[in-house]
Amino acid sequence: MTTAEPTATAVEAARAVRVGLGRLRRRFRENYDRAELTASQTGLLSRLGREGPASASELAAAEGVRPQSVAMSVAALDERGLVTRTKDPHDGRRQVVTVSPAGRDFLESSRTAGEGWLAAALTERLTEAECATVVEAMALLERVVQR
Template sequence: MPTESATTVPRSATEPAVVAARDIVAVLSRLRRRLREVRDLSGLSPSQTAVLNRIDQDGPITSAGLAQAERVRPQSMAATVGVLLERGLVQRTPDPADGRRQLLSLSQHGRAWLDDRHRARDEWLVATLDDGLSAEELATVIEAVRLLERVAQS
């Protein structure tokens, strides 16, 4: 019996579901790339930006914890963290539970950097939606987001 590869769809899939799935993946990829372009004009790599976002999301964390969370080798994470430390975006503090370990957290500069990037992203997206879509189209986008959230939660 043949197995399904990553590029095939279940035989029971309807044509509209197949088209929607392919379109969603393509559009989300383009939108993610565009948002990344808008918010990151600082010269940080996508992996460096991802680490800042991870630290922001998870709070103080070890370099080993970051490597595991981001699914990269500890050596690669050490290089990424080194750049962020050099630029003053993160800081190291001793782990109160284990003084041998160091925790990484956002510095004030890192917090401001992330806030600026998020603000730029949000301003671009709001302006693009306001300028490019009618009220009816915006309502459709809002409903589509609700439906996509249901898909994401399934």
């Protein structure tokens, strides 16, 4: 598969998306992260919520971090009651990490708060036509990230 040289417009779009998503992520956190979780803790909890139970080594591989980092984050999430750890039925030396009911509640309330804030901000600052453009742009970005 050959890849074409990115156009100037594509480079500008990539930068705008990167910067915009970073700002949007920070604003989401301002509006929902009441548990004062770190970004990596939030990422692990979200991954577990999306993909289901996993071992610390599986989480480390998926997140591209050291197992020790994941172990510290999992311990913090467990301490807050957001995950549970159980012995792996296939390998008693490993633990399987699962989102707890409190963790599911946290994820749901975070999503609801974040989406509520964003919907209000979009309504306040954009026209209906501009909101439709955002929906179209997100569909295009989804097409870019599909494999």
